[in-house]
Amino acid sequence: MNFNIKAIISILGLLMGLNGAFMLLCLPVSIYYGDGDWPALLIAGLITLSLGAIAWVLTRKQENGGLKKRDGYLVVTLGWLSLSVFGSLPYIISGEIPDFSSAFFETISGYTTTGASVLNDIESIGKGILMWRSLTQWIGGMGIIVLTVAILPILGIGGMQLFVAEAPGVTPDKLKPRITDTAKRLWLIYLGLTVTEAILLKIGGMNYFDSINHALTTMATGGFSTKQASIAYFTSPFIQYVIIVFMFLAGMNFTLTYFGLHGQLKKVWENEEFRYYFGFTAGFTVLVTIVVFLVTDNSFEASFRNALFQLVSIITTTGFVTADYTAWVPLLTVIFFMLMFIGASAGSTAGGVKVVRHIILLKNSILELRRQIHPAAVLPVRLNKRAVSSEITFNVMAFMIIYFMVFALGAIIISSFGYDFNTSVGAVATCLGNIGPGFGKVGPLDNFAIISSPAKWVLAILMLLGRLELFTVLILFTPYYWTKH
């Protein structure tokens, strides 16, 4: 095995160091609110920071020039895993979540921007720890941005090349873990949108703490809330609409947002994934609004807002809740279940399958019918007016098939712990899609506290698989990966 182990450890050390620094950022919050958790945050932060710093210092002088492609798969998976292991320290040391399985579940649910939570009394948790919980999602979102624009395309994962060709200043040359200019620009947008949302939420009537926390977890399409009732707690329509807008923005390709902010709105509208993402959301909003208006006592505005909020929350894989989508009518339960397999735009912080893949699958399905009649004709899928290579279409189909296989296997395993059909398929769909709320006993008004430890580990693995576009993790389980070559 010719891995560049030094370089791998160096990056993991850097990640851990940054992670530890973020933990220490929560220290003043804890002290300010006097929740008593500051020693835990200090200890966890110092442990993580020092271990990271030691690893980085010991390995930073590299003999050869950085990572190779094969190292990339390992560093990404190990990166998310090590963040999740050390990120759970504040929960454990403070005793807010003493059990390691639960703490790890909560942490990986954060870093993967899933938002499934084991907490069933969030208001009782110290503010410093809640801040850390929100930050894990925001850090996860940052990680996803650099992953999608700078790493996955080079690893050749699932058609990611497609959208990156659009990104400013990215040349997919040799994999080097430098944070590219692109990632830096997109991070700036990410930060800017987070600050803007926090200000708007404060204006809307949230306190500073809640507005910052919800802004952090909105932009990460994470969905952790500081309230057990999620956004249903904040009855202000202004607050709910602000969150809807920012969830939608967080589900947009950040590269497009970059163009949009530079006044190139035509470029945004010409992007097919954006138009499908927008049209899809709009279309379902019309349908769901009508149904909700008919079956509830809500006013038309409240029906529209509830429909739109739940739809954008699920499509963007955020997972905030203002109403129980499983309590309306079966039609909406089925629709929300199917929507868990959509996901928002590639290049956003959203998890799941992604709209661009569905566009390719849909167009290819229609073309495949045409190919039956004209077997000799070359009929490539066209995206943004360019032909998509058959290799990419092939890869996107394989991705979707593997996604369903992982879903089926996951549901079988979770149901083997005794959870009913709806709970099992709901928990697996929501964790694999990095969404948050599911169905049955893990529905929008429930949480994952009732899930047993072994099942939590299975769901944690599913979150990681979904977040890292399946291939990145699954490749590590093939013998070919480990063969010297």
Added chain:
Amino acid sequence: MNFNIKAIISILGLLMGLNGAFMLLCLPVSIYYGDGDWPALLIAGLITLSLGAIAWVLTRKQENGGLKKRDGYLVVTLGWLSLSVFGSLPYIISGEIPDFSSAFFETISGYTTTGASVLNDIESIGKGILMWRSLTQWIGGMGIIVLTVAILPILGIGGMQLFVAEAPGVTPDKLKPRITDTAKRLWLIYLGLTVTEAILLKIGGMNYFDSINHALTTMATGGFSTKQASIAYFTSPFIQYVIIVFMFLAGMNFTLTYFGLHGQLKKVWENEEFRYYFGFTAGFTVLVTIVVFLVTDNSFEASFRNALFQLVSIITTTGFVTADYTAWVPLLTVIFFMLMFIGASAGSTAGGVKVVRHIILLKNSILELRRQIHPAAVLPVRLNKRAVSSEITFNVMAFMIIYFMVFALGAIIISSFGYDFNTSVGAVATCLGNIGPGFGKVGPLDNFAIISSPAKWVLAILMLLGRLELFTVLILFTPYYWTKH
């Protein structure tokens, strides 16, 4: 449009004529049992036979030489539809199922070998009509044999070329609706196995009527029973084992059975689809037997028999029932739901996706991971030690994707009529997969009598789509199909 309309009508006429003749076959049964339905069978038979004969006589002198590929799609879809329309006459005229939607549902459920039934008091139905009901499935099975060995390969549907290359004496030349020698040979096997099973069931203690009916619907992987309780009515283990064996045989590629009967057992075992089909059934039987034994009071033998019966029934898409698979534990509910997406062998009378497609999908998924590491390597899926062309793998993936799309759309439509999540997804999965029993309100102990007329029509379309391998029907809805070329 340059369809060979004369030739199309000629074939449809021939099919209808044969269909009418089969109706008249039920006449003596009705008279013998004195159920009073003989006038209905006579009238329906004469109408169908005469219309068919007229159509055939008027069009049989064809100027040009038979059907072209494009005519093929139309004739197959119209064939199944016209059989189902006229096949529902005996139910309607006799008044046993007076409502056209229900009668059509029952009939297309027959011809597509699905076995979903609207009858909720089967024992009250006249024996002549029940005989007709069983015959619709047996005729459907005959149709599927000729379709898969002689027509679909030429239409280029979903990798069907793959297994037909194995069939004796098939040369996929110009599409001509002559019943090939191969089809004749396989029909002989189909008939022979049906007779053998009927004799064994009679020996096991069934009366002549029940043994013939169940033999007809077993070999068609249809699953219509003459008893409301399905095979649970027949408590004899011998009868249940006989049915298990013949369901399994009906789910085998008939070409392989042909080789097996000619002593070429090595050829059977060397066939990869057979080995997966066998291994898959065996593996799940071990798992399900253990679970059933643990959670019920059944003896080990009864647990094994119940597990094996339900598994073989669902995998082969037959749909007979001896126990309620939704009443055991959630794990088994989830497993049986997932199994609805498997289907048995290509070239059998089974519906659904088919094992061979799953082999290709599974192998390709593993290879796709390897292709990420070695993008330049050419790594084709290998089946029966031969490389599968990437076009076929591509097509199989597209088939599976379209299958899921149709499933999702179907479930949304069915749930819009107000049926709960489990009933909706269960009804769609079982109808699209041509199985029979579903989940929720259409579970193994229930029937489709409670389903509203509009929902019945949707499910009927799904049965037809599933039975005709999706493409054959969907192609008719593309504009390209209807463009002159």
